[in-house]
Amino acid sequence: MNRTRTFKHLRAAGASMAAIGLIIAAVPAQAGGVTAGTLIENTAIASFDDGSGARTINSNTVQVRVDELLDVTLTSLDPGPVAARPGEAVLVFELTNPGNGPEAYRLTANPAVAGNDFDTSVLAIAIDSNGNGTYEPGVDAILPAPQTTAELAPDAGLRIFVIVEVPASVSDGAQSSVELTATAVTGTGAPGTIFAGQGSGGGDAVVGTTTASALARGELVAGVVSVALTKAVALRDPFGGSEAVPGSIATFTITANVTGSGSVAGLVVTDAIPAGTRYVPGSLTLDSAGLSDADDSDAGSASDAGGVRVALGTVSGGTSHAISFAVVIEE
Amino acid sequence: MKGFHLRMLAAVAGALLPLAPLAAQDASPISLVGDVKAVKTITEADGTTRTELVAPAAIVPGDRLVFGTDYANNGAEAVTGFTVTNPLPAAVRLAPDADPALEVSVDGGKSWGRLADLTVPQPDGTTRPATHGDVTHVRWVIASIAPGEKGRLTYPAIIR
Numbered sequence: 134m135n136r137t138r139t140f141k142h143l144r145a146a147g148a149s150m151a152a153i154g155l156i157i158a159a160v161p162a163q164a165g166g167v168t169a170g171t172l173i174e175n176t177a178i179a180s181f182d183d184g185s186g187a188r189t190i191n192s193n194t195v196q197v198r199v200d201e202l203l204d205v206t207l208t209s210l211d212p213g214p215v216a217a218r219p220g221e222a223v224l225v226f227e228l229t230n231p232g233n234g235p236e237a238y239r240l241t242a243n244p245a246v247a248g249n250d251f252d253t254s255v256l257a258i259a260i261d262s263n264g265n266g267t268y269e270p271g272v273d274a275i276l277p278a279p280q281t282t283a284e285l286a287p288d289a290g291l292r293i294f295v296i297v298e299v300p301a302s303v304s305d306g307a308q309s310s311v312e313l314t315a316t317a318v319t320g321t322g323a324p325g326t327i328f329a330g331q332g333s334g335g336g337d338a339v340v341g342t343t344t345a346s347a348l349a350r351g352e353l354v355a356g357v358v359s360v361a362l363t364k365a366v367a368l369r370d371p372f373g374g375s376e377a378v379p380g381s382i383a384t385f386t387i388t389a390n391v392t393g394s395g396s397v398a399g400l401v402v403t404d405a406i407p408a409g410t411r412y413v414p415g416s417l418t419l420d421s422a423g424l425s426d427a428d429d430s431d432a433g434s435a436s437d438a439g440g441v442r443v444a445l446g447t448v449s450g451g452t453s454h455a456i457s458f459a460v461v462i463e464e
Numbered sequence: 465m466k467g468f469h470l471r472m473l474a475a476v477a478g479a480l481l482p483l484a485p486l487a488a489q490d491a492s493p494i495s496l497v498g499d500v501k502a503v504k505t506i507t508e509a510d511g512t513t514r515t516e517l518v519a520p521a522a523i524v525p526g527d528r529l530v531f532g533t534d535y536a537n538n539g540a541e542a543v544t545g546f547t548v549t550n551p552l553p554a555a556v557r558l559a560p561d562a563d564p565a566l567e568v569s570v571d572g573g574k575s576w577g578r579l580a581d582l583t584v585p586q587p588d589g590t591t592r593p594a595t596h597g598d599v600t601h602v603r604w605v606i607a608s609i610a611p612g613e614k615g616r617l618t619y620p621a622i623i624r
Binding site for chain 2: 165166167171173174175176177178179180181182183184185187188190191192193194195197198199200201202233325327336337339341
């Protein structure tokens, strides 16, 4: 009787001890899997009656260490091709460590991709140090060569800026790609390749399904805006013809044609009153709407001395404006 | 009685901590030897695949292991009520191809049953069917082992 009661206590104690053992061995759960270096230990507990009473025994404990999985992902974060003018442009990427151990990655940017209309030159690779998604010179750290990130914890990500220079000679609409490659510093190769003893946590490092190397492309589209001015004249002489004689009225039309991607800002068209002619007051128009001659709040001003001046402001590519004014040929 | 109970608890705690030496006890007629093997998939030259059980090496999350326990009755008498309980290490989960008749627990060993019959409580008070990832313990119960009889118990696991 006494023996049976003791056995039940033992059984209960055994079960609760096993549960406590499980909690002590708790392991951080993460998407990349069990942390590299974790020791997995398995023990079986047997209880039985051997004819002389109840007993409990344990098996030996077997141990397996979890090794480090080397993996990487790299994605372009630009929603589409980046519109760029000659000068600096920034491409944005995201790097993550989907493995189970901390790992650093080497970055290489290649601007000479087959099929480019033009190649940019890579000025720098920088890390988004303050995590705000915008490249801020002086705030975001530029990586010195050979560009290598700090170690990334498992499941952690990093935003990377690739700063390139678009050459001045590009034509509007020309396209260029830049390829960024990220490779795990511990090693890369076919999935399953083992780097013995180089895993974080003391075990091996094993290349995962991503081959521990990833490539992503950033795309640029050159946006070049041009302004062309053309001038036409229509003559009306006092006799109903179109001779240029004293008394003839010459109506000039200046067309400002803006082409390309993007816009020009602060576009001002000026023209002098030709020698031997007089400006016809009130004849200044912009897109057929009259403008006052005085230098006031509207877009235009005109006088014999100052000539014609029309401020068009910001004009986007694909727009044209017509400015017209009349002069009379002097006697 | 209470004092005796506490002493017994202490003795059991000493025996169950991992890697602690087994507490001195009377020779047991049952021997219990554990091992672990890794499941490696080998692709043959002709493209077919086969699996092999090998000593674990380069184990990473997603890999399969098979934990085994060999038991033998080395005594002169039959052993009855033989129950082997195996808590699953936290870093593994029971593999989906485990024997469906295997007796498991999803609540830390408090209750047992076949996985298909067990449920897990949800935070909103409802329950959902238990999955392989919920299993905390596996258990085998053998009514009687004759003298000289031996056997092997295994369960498959996947590294989380």
